[in-house]
Amino acid sequence: MLQVKTENWLPTYCLKVLQLSNCNLNVGPTFLLHQCHLRFLDLSHNKWVGNFPTWLLQNNSRLQTLSLANNSFSGILPLLPNAKHDMLRLLDISSNNFTGKLPQNMGIFLQKLESLDMSENTFEGDIPYSMGEMQELHLLDLSRNNFSGELPRPIVSGCLPLDMLDLSSNNFYGQMFPNYLNLTYLRWLYLNNNHFSGKMKDGLLSSTSLEGLDISNNMLSGNIPHWIGNISTLWVLLMSKNHLEGNFPVQFNNLESLELVDISENSLSGSMIASLNLSSVKHLSLQKNALSGLIPNALFGSSALMTLDLRDTKFFGRIPHQINELSNLHVLLRGNYLQGRIPNQLFQIKKLGIIDLSQNKLNGSIPSCLGNVSIWRERIDDFSYEYELLEGYKVYLSLNPTIVTYYNSTLDLQPPVEKHSAIDRQVEAEFATKNRYEFFIVSNLNYMTGLDLSSNELSGEIPW
Template structure:
């Protein structure tokens, strides 16, 4: 490219280039825009050849491995309007970077680097063209100050993104310079330990605001939307704060275009207003970990047909949520730890990934679609800690996790239950009887088999070696008898085996000496899935996994056998 003296735009982004920027870059004297993003470049920018490109208007270097301090000679790029150096390893004190002189800037993204020290946003005071400031931070060494002294910016921002930036560390005050901003569309000041009340004036002054993220701060008091209809907000996250009180009765009418609403981990209370059903564009509604009570409005489950993730867990909701009005097709439905009553509908719920109704007061039998392949292709089904009864139905399940623990299920495990794709089967604390059906012992994908505290009888079938991926086997608290099968030694991946409180006799198989117990990852105990939802519900009865990973107490086996 040494002869490309008239080149104005150089775009080499999204390739696999390595190494540093060539010194021959200096011959591209007419260059106005350069994009090297999404490569594997490294080295520094502190070269006279790069700083000689005085006509540069756009620099895009995101997602590389550049390092070192930003060179002072960037001060010469007075025409620079777009600067994106995010996701690199630039370091040093950001305050030493000559931002104040780059008054042509419209867009600046300094996110995900290694900057440290104190940086004041007042350095942008004279940047009249500035529209976007983005500074995602994750190294916890950068402090952003907006209140160091009184300043009146010349710009009108559209985007301000400053999450996890130790914002106004000494005072925790909300940035006051935003009082004079009237064109904001995106504001993200999450994870910043800010305090005070909800900044309702931010919505009143910026009627075009579409995204507001104040997650993980220390805001408190009641949350109110402006009195005038607020039609443009699409994304609102106030989770993990200290808001309390009731929601406005007309909240759904104030923000009818909302797509993402997260109010979880606060102290909200009271009944949900029926107007929440007016949010017809809602994709995600997360109200978990609050103090809401009463019945869920019929308007929500009947009208919010765009909703894909509904989280109402860890509240005090009651009543029957699965009424004839339930009309939602969801990726995830999380209702655990409430006081819901009633039965599961006979018609299959259209829930694709997560169905969690655990720790409620649900009753009745479970319909066949819970374990049927064609109508329940869920990743996780958790009905534990309810009062479901009757027999577990037949079917072929696509679920990754089936948790039916702590219910009133009785009778035999059906031999027609096909668990070919199930990884974790949790049936603890029911009234199941009979022997282990061989159909379950052919489930090659099974990682956890927990049938503690039931009424199973018979011996451990030799077909137990048909579970080659089994890591956790818990048979305690049943009526198993006979000798302990040596076929257990063929479970090469086993990490925890609990045979306690049964009626086994004979000797412990000598081959147990060759099993390395205790080597389990945390994912084997707290199960998660693609949408970040923890099933839980499986707690091990050991003081230490490493101390007691083989339990055979309460059986008639010689105590001296090791």
């Protein structure tokens, strides 16, 4: 453990850069009380307890980066000094135990901030109106707190050049995209896990650079708006666990960059158009809707498709033979009304993953090519699993992209940059085998294999 208490000693040096992250500190270094020229200070990932060290900001008027993330600070943020802190560009106090409302003068004191991360605390109440004064703010993360109220007008009405806004996992309510929304530069928007309700208005029309939108787990209703098809830069769209209804939007054909779509657990109905064109989509989840009709052949015309999740919908007819045009597929079709034989083409896919055809009306014999175990071997050799006795069967996909922020640790600080990592998908799969349930957990779909044909009308021998 680093020694940080130095009684009766005054440092003779003036630090400009200090990085003490992951040093197991439970108190702040006392010599910091005598530092007045700091530009960069990183004390993250320690065990520092107590209130927010306002004196660090008061003593270091040239401080540009302050990270206190992943400590054990607690209490409310005090009212900040009236004097503006014009040099601070990045403030990260995420993953602490701060409580209460934010200081009303916060935006006035920190007008030059470019990145503010206050996620994973227990802040509450409305967002201060003064935050509209932070006119250079590009990244704002207030997720996983207890903030409430309607979508904060000072933040979303166009005063801030926001590039990424994360208000997820709070208690916000009301209209999702009000008309006063004006986020021209926005690329990533997270409003999931709140209490927004009603129909979606067209407040995002000005966000023509939007790449990721997560509005899942709210209480939104009505049809999916047509204007989403005009956001040509969109590649992540997460809308699950709402009350959305109507048909699957034909406007999605316009989204040539779209890779990840999750509209599961809504009330979409009707059939999907035969001319559907989702050529860039890699992961599509529509489970637990009321969609019906034939599965469009066009869904299998995309060589990019890796995950097709249509579980617990109302599709009927045969499994399209075009399925073999895909080279790397996980297909989840449990709980539909699919009929006919299992096509041989299904087992001609070069890299088979999870195949769940259970709880349908498939009949006839199981294709003999299933006995060609070589199609599974590439995955099974690298796959380890643990199993438990369980009562049910489910496959869970966690499809949220993660955001990793980083900053330059030199004196010539650059604005914070977002680095969007590869989509992290965790799979949990339970398969019935001899009256027991095998439980698999794996963090990468590429190593997952499984086949479930239970609860159908199949006959004949099991090929081997």
